[in-house]
Structures are given as structure tokens and as C-alpha cells.
Amino acid sequence: MMDAIYLLFGQGRELDPLQMSARAVVVFVITLLLIRISGRRSFGKRSPFDSVVVILLGATLGRAIVGASPFVPTVLASLMIVVCHRLLAWACMRSHALERLVGGVEREVYSNGAFNEREMNAALMTPADVRESVRQTMGSRSLDNVAAAILERNGEVSVIRKEQ
Structure with a gap:
């Protein structure tokens, strides 16, 4: 065998x-x-x-x-x-x-019309990274309709639309 x-x-x-x-x-x-x-x-x-x-x-x-x-x-x-x-x-x-500790935390990198520099620096992100995510998610070049952008623990950016 x-x-x-x-x-x-x-x-x-x-x-x-x-x-x-x-x-x-x-x-x-x-x-x-x-x-x-x-x-x-x-x-x-x-x-x-x-x-x-x-x-x-x-x-x-x-x-x-x-x-x-x-x-x-x-x-x-x-x-x-x-x-x-x-x-x-x-x-x-x-x-x-x-x-x-193991999974990390989410970071709100944009809200209320402003970038959060402290969170962006911690995440090593630039405003261009956030704008790219907005274009990919919303199909828009403008941040006017964005309430917030959050870097999730898995590395993706969630874009939250402003309520109309």
C-alpha cells in the first residue's frame, strides 16, 4: 500500500x-x-x-x-x-x-464638506484617494452630494450620499 x-x-x-x-x-x-x-x-x-x-x-x-x-x-x-x-x-x-487591535478601525476621512487631515494622515490617504472613491461609487467628480467618506477596516472607502 x-x-x-x-x-x-x-x-x-x-x-x-x-x-x-x-x-x-x-x-x-x-x-x-x-x-x-x-x-x-x-x-x-x-x-x-x-x-x-x-x-x-x-x-x-x-x-x-x-x-x-x-x-x-x-x-x-x-x-x-x-x-x-x-x-x-x-x-x-x-x-x-x-x-x-487585530481588525483595525474605520476612519471617517471626509465629512460635512471637509477632509479630516488627522484621519487621512493616519490612513496614509490623500484627497485624491477620496475623490477617486467618490467617482467610482457615485459616478461624480463633485463632492457636493457626499455627506461622508469612511475608510473601512477592509481598506475600501464607503461613500455616504447627502440626504435630499
């Missing part, structure tokens, strides 16, 4: 194209399972906290495909990344301070 597994998946870095392809299929299925465990949040519009999972899973599982690291320990390390993400997300649900 073990001989058949070694024949199909190879061992170490000496993999032929068929073995690497077989590993890719298995890693694909494992990744789908890990994504299901991690939850939709990790792969939607994500915060830096959620992006860490995406980056680490890609880097770690890629090593399993090409044989740069042992297969089973690499998959287990990937599982631990997902478990850590879930545990930290659970802890953030119960601690507002931890949520702010």
Missing part, C-alpha cells in the same frame, strides 16, 4: 509531472476543506487579518505540491493556520479591544 502511495505521490523533491499533478489535486481538495473550516469571511472582502490566512495557506500548501516540504506536516501546518484564524476571530467576537 505504501509503495503505491509513494509511486503516485513521490517523495521529497524528486517528483515527476504525474506525481506533482497528483499532489496538486489532493492539495486542491484539502484547500477546499480548509476554506470551509476557515469560513467565508477569509475569502470575501477581507481585512489584513483575513489576508494573512490567504497568504500563508498559499505559501504553505504550495510547498506540499512541489515537494519542497514533507506533505503531511505541511498540510497539518496549514490546518493549524486555519485553526489559529478561527480561534482569533472567535476571541475578537468576545473582546472589542482585541477586535480593534
Whole structure:
């Protein structure tokens, strides 16, 4: 049985194209399972906290495909990344301070016809960045109909229209 597994998946870095392809299929299925465990949040519009999972899973599982690291320990390390993400997300649900530390805060960068320089400096944003978001969101070059622009925790800018 073990001989058949070694024949199909190879061992170490000496993999032929068929073995690497077989590993890719298995890693694909494992990744789908890990994504299901991690939850939709990790792969939607994500915060830096959620992006860490995406980056680490890609880097770690890629090593399993090409044989740069042992297969089973690499998959287990990937599982631990997902478990850590879930545990930290659970802890953030119960601690507002931890949520702010891990997920960040939203910043109101424009309101009442004025840019908030303090918030823009903290977010490393310029007025041009806000205007771009207004053009993309409202299809307007003018800020006249904008009540507020808020840099959300996921990096997107929400533009709130003035009430008519």
C-alpha cells in the first residue's frame, strides 16, 4: 500500500509531472476543506487579518505540491493556520479591544464638506484617494452630494450620499 502511495505521490523533491499533478489535486481538495473550516469571511472582502490566512495557506500548501516540504506536516501546518484564524476571530467576537487591535478601525476621512487631515494622515490617504472613491461609487467628480467618506477596516472607502 505504501509503495503505491509513494509511486503516485513521490517523495521529497524528486517528483515527476504525474506525481506533482497528483499532489496538486489532493492539495486542491484539502484547500477546499480548509476554506470551509476557515469560513467565508477569509475569502470575501477581507481585512489584513483575513489576508494573512490567504497568504500563508498559499505559501504553505504550495510547498506540499512541489515537494519542497514533507506533505503531511505541511498540510497539518496549514490546518493549524486555519485553526489559529478561527480561534482569533472567535476571541475578537468576545473582546472589542482585541477586535480593534487585530481588525483595525474605520476612519471617517471626509465629512460635512471637509477632509479630516488627522484621519487621512493616519490612513496614509490623500484627497485624491477620496475623490477617486467618490467617482467610482457615485459616478461624480463633485463632492457636493457626499455627506461622508469612511475608510473601512477592509481598506475600501464607503461613500455616504447627502440626504435630499
